[in-house]
Amino acid sequence: MEVIATRPKSLTNVPFTYCPGCLHGVAHRLIAEAMDELDMRNNMMGVAPVGCSVFAYEFFDCDMAEAAHGRAPAVATGMKRARPDMHVFTYQGDGDLAAIGTAEIIHAANRGENISVFFINNAIYGMTGGQMAPTTLPGMKTTTSPYGRDENDIGYPIRMCELIDTLVSPYFIERVSLLSPQDINKAKRAVKKAMQYNKEDRGFTFIEFISTCPTNWGVDPLKARDWAKENMLPFFKVGNFRDKANAGGE
Amino acid sequence: MGEKVLMKGNEAVAEAAIRAGCRLYFAYPITPQSELIEYMAKMMPKVDGTFVQAESELAAINMVYGAAGCGKRVMTSSSSPGISLKQEGISYIAGANLPAVIVNVQRGGPGLGDIQPAQGDYFQATKGGGHGDYRVITLAPSSVQEFADMASLAFDLADKYRNPVYILSDGLLGQMMEPVEFKDAKTEKDFEELDKQHFAWCMHSNQDEPNHHHHEINSLEIDPKVLEKHVEKLGEKYNEIEKNEKRWEEYNINEENQMVCVSFGTASRVVKSAIDTLQEAGISVGLIRPITVWPYPSEAIQKALNDKVKKVMVFELNLGQMVEDVKIAVNGKLPVEFFGKVGGIVFTPEEVQEKIKENL
Numbered sequence: 074m075e076v077i078a079t080r081p082k083s084l085t086n087v088p089f090t091y092c093p094g095c096l097h098g099v100a101h102r103l104i105a106e107a108m109d110e111l112d113m114r115n116n117m118m119g120v121a122p123v124g125c126s127v128f129a130y131e132f133f134d135c136d137m138a139e140a141a142h143g144r145a146p147a148v149a150t151g152m153k154r155a156r157p158d159m160h161v162f163t164y165q166g167d168g169d170l171a172a173i174g175t176a177e178i179i180h181a182a183n184r185g186e187n188i189s190v191f192f193i194n195n196a197i198y199g200m201t202g203g204q205m206a207p208t209t210l211p212g213m214k215t216t217t218s219p220y221g222r223d224e225n226d227i228g229y230p231i232r233m234c235e236l237i238d239t240l241v242s243p244y245f246i247e248r249v250s251l252l253s254p255q256d257i258n259k260a261k262r263a264v265k266k267a268m269q270y271n272k273e274d275r276g277f278t279f280i281e282f283i284s285t286c287p288t289n290w291g292v293d294p295l296k297a298r299d300w301a302k303e304n305m306l307p308f309f310k311v312g313n314f315r316d317k318a319n320a321g322g323e
Numbered sequence: 324m325g326e327k328v329l330m331k332g333n334e335a336v337a338e339a340a341i342r343a344g345c346r347l348y349f350a351y352p353i354t355p356q357s358e359l360i361e362y363m364a365k366m367m368p369k370v371d372g373t374f375v376q377a378e379s380e381l382a383a384i385n386m387v388y389g390a391a392g393c394g395k396r397v398m399t400s401s402s403s404p405g406i407s408l409k410q411e412g413i414s415y416i417a418g419a420n421l422p423a424v425i426v427n428v429q430r431g432g433p434g435l436g437d438i439q440p441a442q443g444d445y446f447q448a449t450k451g452g453g454h455g456d457y458r459v460i461t462l463a464p465s466s467v468q469e470f471a472d473m474a475s476l477a478f479d480l481a482d483k484y485r486n487p488v489y490i491l492s493d494g495l496l497g498q499m500m501e502p503v504e505f506k507d508a509k510t511e512k513d514f515e516e517l518d519k520q521h522f523a524w525c526m527h528s529n530q531d532e533p534n535h536h537h538h539e540i541n542s543l544e545i546d547p548k549v550l551e552k553h554v555e556k557l558g559e560k561y562n563e564i565e566k567n568e569k570r571w572e573e574y575n576i577n578e579e580n581q582m583v584c585v586s587f588g589t590a591s592r593v594v595k596s597a598i599d600t601l602q603e604a605g606i607s608v609g610l611i612r613p614i615t616v617w618p619y620p621s622e623a624i625q626k627a628l629n630d631k632v633k634k635v636m637v638f639e640l641n642l643g644q645m646v647e648d649v650k651i652a653v654n655g656k657l658p659v660e661f662f663g664k665v666g667g668i669v670f671t672p673e674e675v676q677e678k679i680k681e682n683l
């Protein structure tokens with residue numbers, strides 16, 4: 074028998090801690106596959122965030138640091154500056170990156186740190202039980218926006234790709250979706266590109282994954298995907314924002 | 324050893340840190356420590372080192388965490404309000420058993436306070452500061468020379484115990500110029516040796532090499548039984564530090580002392596000069612100057628309490644934060660009095676003499 078699908082070498086055999094239908098695992102896999110294919114595992118170091126993916130340091134088979142909530146880009150800066158010969162990535166949720174860690178992500182991007190940032194936008198705080206995130210959509214109910222997010226009171230969701238795209242330094246910025254197999258294939262290509270650029274130390278690379286949180290949204294995984302397609306994709310438009318390798322993007 | 328040069332404390336400690344092998348420095352500007360960050364900005368590129376002006380002290384200390392996790396000698400510095408922002412990161416550094424050096428050039432507080440010398444961060448440095456059960460080794464210099472010498476001591480202690488170390492100075496020591504002599508700079512061989520020592524625990528990947536362990540820089544232990552063991556191990560380390568690393572200076576301590584003073588840092592300089600004047604007038608007063616304020620040299624104070632000593636007096640540039648530690652050391656045997664100045668004001672030798680005489 075021929076093995077045609079197997080666990081990427083860049084993932085350990087520690088079982089994921091994610092809920093059924095959660096897409097963190099898919100995003101992990103894409104990153105790990107890219108690490109394998111680009112042969113980067115032996116000189117890769119990663120930073121895990123605070124959020125549902127807090128145990129990412131046990132899942133990726135490279136040396137990892139666990140950062141304080143939101144500080145992963147600063148920690149990664151310290152790591153990459155200490156070991157310029159190594160490659161560094163962070164993996165962060167939307168509370169981590171777009172709320173408490175806003176300063177750290179903007180300034181790491183602005184310095185053009187030679188790191189890859191993988192940003193999981195599931196429009197909610199998963200780990201703490203479904204509170205409102207900076208990416209929660211207008212009208213969306215969460216445990217801390219029980220009447221629906223009131224954009225006149227608390228503002229609109231933050232579009233991080235667009236925000237980072239205002240900066241001059243970043244090298245590669247793309248928003249991808251994990252909502253269908255075709256989307257996942259596209260996402261894989263973007264992840265691999267970011268990792269390739271990372272390997273070549275070309276600059277700051279940023280990927281935002283549009284994801285779901287069936288548990289805290291209170292729907293089954295398929296409904297969650299449909300909901301995200303209908304509600305998230307119109308607000309968070311997928312596509313490449315910046316690719317300095319072919320200036321101007323796709 | 325080279326010849327003596329006249330330098331500000333802020334610059335001297337920066338130069339000494341570079342000589343001690345610090346090649347990574349992350350910080351945010353604040354008075355009265357700005358000469359330190361400026362010196363690093365100027366000198367780090369010349370030694371192939373890294374200087375990053377971070378977006379905040381919070382970011383700077385987290386950069387320190389990342390670099391320390393890679394096993395490199397790394398430092399940050401700030402003054403009081405900025406040190407408050409670093410507390411989150413210091414707790415994570417302590418929790419993850421990482422070596423790092425943090426210089427605090429203290430100024431008046433609380434809040435924005437002022438930019439004059441003060442010692443109001445004593446509690447923050449010696450009693451925690453951030454969340455959780457942890458300790459930071461805290462060195463308190465009292466001259467520019469000692470400030471500089473403490474850079475290499477701080478890195479050595481940080482490496483030895485894999486623990487954060489503060490150098491707790493103040494605006495006076497940072498801004499003042501004094502002659503200073505530097506130790507020889509670390510060589511390539513020293514750097515290789517340091518890298519070798521850190522290899523067993525730091526992040527370096529190379530997963531395919533034989534016997535590679537997946538290295539995690541981490542303070543999260545979600546299982547209480549595991550966290551219990553982890554924190555107990557930290558506790559054992561702190562006990563070890565208390566056993567080995569207490570440092571102090573004895574000044575005019577002798578059988579004739581009628582009073583023992585306790586004072587650290589800038590404040591202790593003024594106390595020394597008061598003691599000299601009193602001695603000329605035939606009044607014998609001794610001084611214990613803690614050099615480590617954590618671990619605290621309690622035994623030195625106890626040993627100094629000769630039969631003739633009637634009182635212990637504490638002199639600080641705060642509201643009396645160290646008094647608690649002195650009282651623990653004295654353990655009710657003698658009265659403990661306090662005199663201090665706040666707001667960035669430094670007492671004069673005359674004021675100190677007066678207070679001592681009043682209390683004899």
Ligand SMILES: Cc1ncc(C[n+]2csc(CCOP(=O)(O)OP(=O)(O)O)c2C)c(N)n1
Pocket residue numbers: 123124125126142165166167168169170193195197198199200201206
């Ligand atoms: C300083 C600090 N504040 C708050 C928390 C609590 N906390 C843990 S995870 C989290 C939100 C994480 O949400 P997100 O980044 O969206 O990731 P997800 O769990 O959805 O993957 C919060 C608020 C913390 N650990 N530290």
